[in-house]
Amino acid sequence: MLRFTVIIFIFITIGCRNRNSDTIDVQDIIDKSIEVSGGNLYSSCNISFTLRDVRYELENNSGRKILKRIINNDSTTILDILKHNGFERTINGNPVIVADSMAAKYSNSINSVHYFAYLPYGLNDPAVNKKLLGETQFGDRQYYKVEVTFDEKDGGEDFDDIYIYWFNKETYKPDYLAYEFNVDGGGTRFREAFNERIINGIRFVDYNNYKASKNISVYELEALFKTKELDLLSTIRLEDIEVNPDNCN
Template sequence: MKYLVVVILFFSFLNCKQDVREDMSAQSLVDRTIEVSGGHLIDSTIIDFDFRDKHYMSFRNKGVFHLERRFKDSVKETKDILNNKGFMRLIDNIPFAVRDSMAVKYSASVNSVHYFSVLPYGLNDKAVNKELLDDTTIKNKAYHTVKVTFNEDGGGEDYEDVFIYWINKDTFKVDYLAYSYNESDGLGLRFREAYNERYVKGIRFVDYNNYKPENPSMPLIKLAELFDQGALKLLSKIELENVTVN
């Protein structure tokens, strides 16, 4: 009888644990993946890295943010700054007037690189909407699937973009993501595979293989299945170099 009670308690514990895993909400999943990726540290750090031919620096502190991009040509240095006050361009440290339409374009470009560099940090912003989708299997591993959309108010210039994140059920890390965005001739689709994971002073950084489907009208959620079948085209690699955290 004693052994029977132990067996019953053991399986009850397993069932409770399974129920907890299955009952996780989109919000709790995002909270967990931000935690394991060191997102709580980003609010009080200066992060520097190089991406392609440009240098990026960010500073965040409890809602205050300063995002920077620097690059040089043969005669001058350009510095783009995006912060709580808006966008500013400096050339050789002298303010340079930028047309409003171009300021929007430059702001989006600066923000995009910084946004991807520290994902999933940022997914708890007020303008973000999260929805839990059906679980997915990719390369024989099980994933929670979270869809992210943005409110127009506070969602930025690209508020109509849609993201899907595949969160590893064992590690609670984002291994894959996909997103749709507006192009001049229609909708663009991208799928990213994380690799080269490393932690720098407690913050997780990854690089990405960047893919697209042959059929641009393919539903975004189907990109994981196409990737698993080897049916996506590799466009580029997103690699962050010389990452430092202070």
């Protein structure tokens, strides 16, 4: 009887190991996605691109990030700089005073554009909470479905936003994302990545940006996208992308 019990225990143990070998931790998904998309280059390279006629620049300076936005309008050049210690604006090289409320608005806008441009980098920030919701399918491709929320501390003004990312199980790249936001009346968006290109080792994509015709939860967007019930709101294209290879490590 003892021998029989031992044999049963061995089979159960092996079965459990086999089942566990099919599972993956959500942190592994994020780590692999960042690695295949650019890895450490995100934190060492200087990057710039144009979005809707506005120039954006990321400067990595001794471990600190400096985010910039440059708006050229006829003879006026507005330079917005977002650092760890606050927001600055110059017009034609001259510093100007910006009200705190407007500085917060500008900072949020600049941060948002840079955030989307460098995805999935940023998903390992300290304030990010990740949860694997399961697996799903788009067409004939399998995806990991990951929910992302944020702590209030260090989570920014939009810490209560909810994101969902769909990571291709073969490539680990985030081909789709959706989010629920509360500013400006709130709403939801669903983004479909396209036009992938690798520039000096870093992945960049453009997006088809969709919205629902009614007020729904971010968790409902996947089903509506698959049944073609979302409306195309805009197309988001990054142009004139530059990755400075001289300061990439």
